[in-house]
Amino acid sequence: MKPEKTTRQQADESSIEGRFKELNLPFNDREALLESNRCLYCYDAPCIVACPTHIDIPTFIRKISSGNVKGSAKTILESNLLGATCSRVCPVQELCEGACVLNEDHKPINIGRLQRHAMDFADKNKLNFFQRGNPNGLRVAIVGAGPAGLSCAGELAKLGFEVICFEKRPLSGGLDTYGIVVFREPVEISLKEVQMIEELGVDMRNGVEIGKDLLLSDLVEDYDAVLISIGLGKVPNLSIAGEDKEGVFDGLEFIEQTKVKDLKTIKCGSKVVVIGGGNTAIDCATIARRLGAPDVTIVYRRSQFEMPAYEFECEFALKEGVRIQFLTNPVEVEGKDKVEKLKCARVELGPPDLSGRRTPRVIADSLFDIPCDMVIKAIGQEKPYDLLSELKKFGVQEQNGYIVVDPKTNGTSNPKIFAAGDCIRHKGEALTVVAVQDGKIAAASIAKMLLPSKTNGKKTQPPGTR
Amino acid sequence: MADLKTNFCGIRSPNPFWLASAPPSNSGYQVQKAFEQGWGGAVWKTIGAPVLNVSNRYATIDYKGTKIIGLNNVELISDRPVEVNLKEMKEVKRNFPNHAVIASIMVESTKEAWQEIIKRTEDTGIDGFELNFGCPHGMSERGMGSAMGQVPDYTCMVTEWAVSVATKPVIVKLTPNITDITLPARAAVKGGAPALSLINTLNSIMGVDLNTFDIKPSVGGKGSHGGYAGPAVKPIALHMLSAIALDEEVRKRTVPISGIGGIETWQDAVEFMLLGATSVQICTAVMHYGFRIIEDLIDGMSNWMDERGFKTIEDFIGKSLPKVSSFGDLDLGFQSVARIDHNKCIQCNLCFIACNDAAHQCIDLTTMKLNGNPMERPLPVVRENDCVGCALCSAVCPVPDCITMVEVESNRPHTTWNQLISEKPEVLAWDAMNEYRKKANFHIH
Numbered sequence: 001m002k003p004e005k006t007t008r009q010q011a012d013e014s015s016i017e018g019r020f021k022e023l024n025l026p027f028n029d030r031e032a033l034l035e036s037n038r039c040l041y042c043y044d045a046p047c048i049v050a051c052p053t054h055i056d057i058p059t060f061i062r063k064i065s066s067g068n069v070k071g072s073a074k075t076i077l078e079s080n081l082l083g084a085t086c087s088r089v090c091p092v093q094e095l096c097e098g099a100c101v102l103n104e105d106h107k108p109i110n111i112g113r114l115q116r117h118a119m120d121f122a123d124k125n126k127l128n129f130f131q132r133g134n135p136n137g138l139r140v141a142i143v144g145a146g147p148a149g150l151s152c153a154g155e156l157a158k159l160g161f162e163v164i165c166f167e168k169r170p171l172s173g174g175l176d177t178y179g180i181v182v183f184r185e186p187v188e189i190s191l192k193e194v195q196m197i198e199e200l201g202v203d204m205r206n207g208v209e210i211g212k213d214l215l216l217s218d219l220v221e222d223y224d225a226v227l228i229s230i231g232l233g234k235v236p237n238l239s240i241a242g243e244d245k246e247g248v249f250d251g252l253e254f255i256e257q258t259k260v261k262d263l264k265t266i267k268c269g270s271k272v273v274v275i276g277g278g279n280t281a282i283d284c285a286t287i288a289r290r291l292g293a294p295d296v297t298i299v300y301r302r303s304q305f306e307m308p309a310y311e312f313e314c315e316f317a318l319k320e321g322v323r324i325q326f327l328t329n330p331v332e333v334e335g336k337d338k339v340e341k342l343k344c345a346r347v348e349l350g351p352p353d354l355s356g357r358r359t360p361r362v363i364a365d366s367l368f369d370i371p372c373d374m375v376i377k378a379i380g381q382e383k384p385y386d387l388l389s390e391l392k393k394f395g396v397q398e399q400n401g402y403i404v405v406d407p408k409t410n411g412t413s414n415p416k417i418f419a420a421g422d423c424i425r426h427k428g429e430a431l432t433v434v435a436v437q438d439g440k441i442a443a444a445s446i447a448k449m450l451l452p453s454k455t456n457g458k459k460t461q462p463p464g465t466r
Numbered sequence: 467m468a469d470l471k472t473n474f475c476g477i478r479s480p481n482p483f484w485l486a487s488a489p490p491s492n493s494g495y496q497v498q499k500a501f502e503q504g505w506g507g508a509v510w511k512t513i514g515a516p517v518l519n520v521s522n523r524y525a526t527i528d529y530k531g532t533k534i535i536g537l538n539n540v541e542l543i544s545d546r547p548v549e550v551n552l553k554e555m556k557e558v559k560r561n562f563p564n565h566a567v568i569a570s571i572m573v574e575s576t577k578e579a580w581q582e583i584i585k586r587t588e589d590t591g592i593d594g595f596e597l598n599f600g601c602p603h604g605m606s607e608r609g610m611g612s613a614m615g616q617v618p619d620y621t622c623m624v625t626e627w628a629v630s631v632a633t634k635p636v637i638v639k640l641t642p643n644i645t646d647i648t649l650p651a652r653a654a655v656k657g658g659a660p661a662l663s664l665i666n667t668l669n670s671i672m673g674v675d676l677n678t679f680d681i682k683p684s685v686g687g688k689g690s691h692g693g694y695a696g697p698a699v700k701p702i703a704l705h706m707l708s709a710i711a712l713d714e715e716v717r718k719r720t721v722p723i724s725g726i727g728g729i730e731t732w733q734d735a736v737e738f739m740l741l742g743a744t745s746v747q748i749c750t751a752v753m754h755y756g757f758r759i760i761e762d763l764i765d766g767m768s769n770w771m772d773e774r775g776f777k778t779i780e781d782f783i784g785k786s787l788p789k790v791s792s793f794g795d796l797d798l799g800f801q802s803v804a805r806i807d808h809n810k811c812i813q814c815n816l817c818f819i820a821c822n823d824a825a826h827q828c829i830d831l832t833t834m835k836l837n838g839n840p841m842e843r844p845l846p847v848v849r850e851n852d853c854v855g856c857a858l859c860s861a862v863c864p865v866p867d868c869i870t871m872v873e874v875e876s877n878r879p880h881t882t883w884n885q886l887i888s889e890k891p892e893v894l895a896w897d898a899m900n901e902y903r904k905k906a907n908f909h910i911h
Contacts, residue, residue: 037530040864043819044831046843065530101812105865 007113016263019290023183024088024113032117036065039109042101047111050099052437053080057096061114073122074129076115081154082147082193084123085176086433087115088185091310095433123192132201133160138450141166141223143210143387146174147432148421149229150197151439152446157200159447164223165202168209171260172197174231174421176432178256181283183290187259216390220416225446228391228403228412229421229439232381232430238275241332243377247339251276251284251378258287269374271295273342275330276378277307282314284376285322296322297370301329301347306357325370329362333375341369384423391417402426409445410438418442468771469778470764472506472566474745475635475661475722477593479506479566482779483735483763486726486747487512487570487596487639490757492544494554498561500752504760507566508558509663509747512543512598513551514573514583515610524753525672525682527698536698537750538672540683540690542604543572548586556590566745568637572598572610580624581631594634597624597659599650600641600666603692612666615641618653625657637724640664642699642706651710655719662710663724663747665703667693696728696750703727704741708790711742730759732766739779740786794884798908801876802855804829804848810868811845817859817869818846828852829859850874851909877907 009025012018027035039061047057055076063072076083092098092112100108122129138161142149145167153163171177176190198204210216210230219226235250237243247269257266268291274284277300288296298317300307303326307314317324325344332343346366349358383401396412396419397404403412403419410418420438422430470481484507485491485500492511500508519542527536544551559567569587573579584595599621601611614620621638628636638654640647642665651662669691672682681689707725710716725743729735730751738746751759776782806817821829831844848859860869881889892898903910 034531040814040816042813043815044843046813101814104812 016291020182020258020263022088022186026120027110027113027117032064032114035110036061036114038102039065040101046099046101047096047109051079051096052431052433053086053440054437055079055083055096055115057111060118061109061111064114064118069118069121070125070127072118073127076118077122077129080433080436081151081197082176082432082436083115084119084189084193085147085180085185086436087112087119088189089176089180090431090433091312093312094310128196128199130154130158130200132157135162136160136451138162138224139164139222140225140227140446141219142227142229143216143219144168144174144228144230144421144423145172145194145204145206146229146231146421146435147176148231148435148439148442149174149227150194151436152227152229152418152420152443153202153439154197154200155440155443156446157197157202159443159451161447163202165204166208166210166214166219167204167206170206172204172206174435178259179252179280180259180432181255181287182258211387211390216387216394220394220414224416224450226417227439227442227446228387228396228417228419228423229435230384230387231422233384234382235377235379236382238330238377238379240330242335242339243333243375245333245335245339246337247335247373248333248375248377251280251376252381254284254376255280255287258291263291266291268293269339269372271372272297272374272376273370273372274298274376274378275342276300276380277302277309278378278380279309279313281376281378282309282317282322284378285317286320288374288376289320289322293374297372298322298324299328299330299342299344299370300324300326301360302357303327303349306349327360329360330375331367334369339373339375341371342375343367343369381422400426408441409448410442411445411449415449418446468768468776470506470768470771472745472779474566474724475594475637477507477566477568477635478564479745480504480564481506481764481767482739482743482745483507483760484509484566484568484724484745484747485752486749487568487598488749488753489539489541490749490752493546494558497554497558497567500757500760501558501562501565503757504764505565505757507568507593507745509568509570509596510544510551510555510592512570512572512601513548513587514543514571514598515605515608517542517545517604519545520685522683522685525692526696527672534696534750534754536670536672536694536696537753538670538683538692538694539667540603540685540692543570543598543601548583552587552590555587555592559591559593566594567592568594568596570596570598570639572601572605575609575614575620575624577627580627584628584632588632588634592634594637594661595628595632596637596639596663597628598639598666599624599654600639600643600664601693602641602643602667602669603690612641612643615639615650615666616644618649621650622653622657625654625659629658629660635660637661637663639666639726640706640710641666642702642727643669647706647709648713648716651713652715655716655721659721660719661722661724662716663726664710665699665706665727667695668699668702670694697730697734698728700728700734700737704737707738707743708741708787711784711787712790730754732763732770735763736767736770736782737786739783741790742784742787744779744783795882797880798882798886799876799878799880800873801878802857802871802873803850803853804855804857804859804869805850805872806846806848806859806869807867808845810865812865812868813843813845814864815844815846816862816864820858820862825856825858826852826854828854879906 041058045058060072060075096111097108142165145165172194173190272288272293285296327347328344329347334341345362347360350361353359388398395414403424420442421435472479472482487509491508497508523541526534529535569592599615605611606613638659722744724745725738726747729748735746818829828849829846832847833844863869893902
């Protein structure tokens with residue numbers, strides 16, 4: 001008997017590689033055609049507004065339905081060079097699909113999967129849509145080749161800029177390459193996007209760290225403009241006793257291993273505790289399960305209502321057999337040499353704090369132990385204070401560890417220096433699609449600043465002025 | 467429970483649903499199977515002149531993922547010998563004496579040939595004949611089918627030949643490939659036809675393959691026009707049906723009509739019967755889904771009749787004919803405007819762009835507040851004073867009953883064009899027309 005049709009494929013449980021294959025199924029041609037035909041082709045469609053990069057969604061869907069999938073892919077990439085990644089990792093329920101007028105009527109169009117259909121088509125047929133523009137003699141340095149940097153680099157290259165990306169890691173793509181779980185997005189998808197940007201003539205210099213291998217002052221001096229798109233840092237310390245014990249891991253590093261290492265060589269405990277309530281915590285927990293850990297618990301100090309992770313992600317974790325322990329605060333990592341247990345306190349919620357979320361308060365005499373042999377921290381990311389203080393010398397302001405920019409231009413207080421991506425995201429969500437838009441905004445501003453008379457091209461209009 | 471029994475010109479059947487003369491009624495096996503499943507009658511696939519068929523024979527038109535909104539064929543009349551068909555007709559009629567079996571016939575245009583086949587066929591005990599004057603491909607090039615139906619004199623002549631020897635009712639099936647359907651209808655009636663059926667298929671090319679440049683259907687790289695049928699032709703059939711049902715000369719002889727053309731559901735069938743069809747014939751829907759659709763055809767029509775209090779089909783046949791008028795007799799004083807139910811509106815704004823680009827620019831996108839909730843996106847709002855009542859917005863709206871056309875007072879005289887030009891022939895010139903418009907409150911947007 002044929003298994004029931006679902007959007008997710010059942011993992012091949014027999015091998016670890018099988019468990020780390022891309023989970024969501026692509027549409028087949030027939031599904032894509034039927035789904036695209038369901039789109040109403042709204043006038044002034046809300047999905048376009050809801051997409052941070054303002055992809056002309058009704059147009060790309062209409063092109064799928066007319067059999068012009070090539071044109072569809074181009075429509076997507078014109079607004080978002082990282083359309084392939086975004087089609088896989090965007091929280092579409094919160095963005096385009098959440099805005100679809102058919103939500104009210106029956107169910108929204110599956111925009112994410114349709115976008116992936118067009119992106120897969122472009123990939124399969126090795127389609128290239130953009131060329132490097134005629135060299136305009138201007139040079140831009142980009143620090144950090146994550147999605148914001150890549151997006152800005154690509155848009156500038158299209159305009160004829162000479163773009164040099166400095167990336168400290170061996171691979172470009174930032175968190176798309178290193179941070180997104182592989183069963184959401186295989187690493188090749190991100191690397192192909194990097195390759196596309198390189199094919200536009202962008203000079204990718206990997207293994208170069210600004211401040212160590214090269215000085216920021218050199219960049220500011222040698223280039224016509226500089227973009228800072230360095231993202232954020234490692235997972236910070238928990239500031240509890242025992243966290244330096246063997247068996248305590250940085251969540252992002254844990255995820256990274258599954259992207260770049262042979263899965264069989266990754267060490268994973270059998271009783272794993274993940275600390276944190278965001279999507280990274282969910283990723284760590286589900287990865288641990290798929291690596292074979294029989295017992296995985298997420299420990300989060302607030303309740304499910306305050307949890308920053310998406311609801312669908314929580315549901316996914318629960319289906320994967322992850323336990324989520326709410327209202328629990330880690331107090332101490334215990335163990336002789338290695339992690340043996342996590343001492344926790346129970347928490348109750350007090351009045352809302354500045355973020356609007358209720359403040360957790362530890363309940364007296366409520367300590368208890370969670371036996372474990374691995375603790376994974378997923379409580380956010382450190383701010384890049386080293387570079388921030390360097391930037392300060394050039395007049396670039398920071399606030400709470402984030403670079404301050406004018407959101408209309410992504411320009412900093414130094415007219416030559418722009419910034420984009422997670423390092424400016426002092427509020428709102430750190431999403432690939434938002435970083436892509438940041439990069440576009442910065443590219444448009446750099447072009448406007450350096451090519452005042454030439455840049456009236458449609459593609460470089462400041463976004464938000466649809 | 468409603469009574470669906472049908473008496474069509476003396477041809478009786480348990481219900482008005484007949485298989486049209488077409489591939490589904492090609493053989494005794496098929497017709498018996500259809501009767502077993504509940505079909506009331508069958509017009510046997512046309513027998514007569516010897517033919518040879520080609521492949522491919524069918525091509526379809528799909529729309530937005532929906533298969534077969536239209537189907538075309540270049541298949542000819544039965545390619546099985548006449549005596550085989552006659553033997554099977556006899557057998558079916560013996561097994562199903564209460565079902566209607568009608569022989570569709572087509573031979574070369576000689577009196578002898580037509581009269582001979584009618585006499586041979588009558589011996590099988592069938593209930594009537596249908597003269598195929600409609601087949602638009604293959605046979606027409608040989609002077610048969612629509613070549614007959616397109617020339618009223620031939621229609622009349624051959625009908626006379628047939629009626630003069632037939633002891634069973636003769637139905638003349640009309641071709642729609644003609645400018646004015648009433649002309650061949652009158653000719654058939656003049657020739658003595660006691661019944662009519664329509665429509666046969668329309669000339670068509672179904673499409674072109676963008677890779678091979680072949681037309682569809684393609685027979686080894688070449689194609690020819692074929693007969694178009696299926697849901698897409700229904701509006702054409704409904705018009706032609708009403709045109710002949712209302713024609714004075716056809717009415718005079720009280721000629722029953724069997725309606726054909728794109729019928730797929732009981733609702734389609736009811737529409738044909740409301741416009742004067744006594745029975746209906748179905749082909750494409752069976753070709754798409756098989757004979758089993760008869761269950762819902764019967765059940766749906768019965769339920770509808772019960773709800774409406776119709777006991778027999780005679781109670782509603784032709785009920786919409788008095789509603790069919792002509793443009794010159796329509797009320798120029800009637801005015802409707804579009805009204806949008808903003809509680810139902812999902813803000814796709816298709817009405818706005820349709821009105822703005824293709825109609826009369828009387829829908830605005832306006833920010834409104836409903837139920838105290840600030841709406842982020844603008845809502846379409848009709849400027850009723852400027853709305854001409856064209857109904858395009860209501861047609862494009864995807865939400866049922868969201869945009870309705872509401873009658874409003876026009877403050878215009880309830881006159882018709884015909885009345886107006888007989889009373890004020892001067893309005894046929896623009897100056898007088900402008901003056902009349904002003905006086906009579908015709909606001910042109």
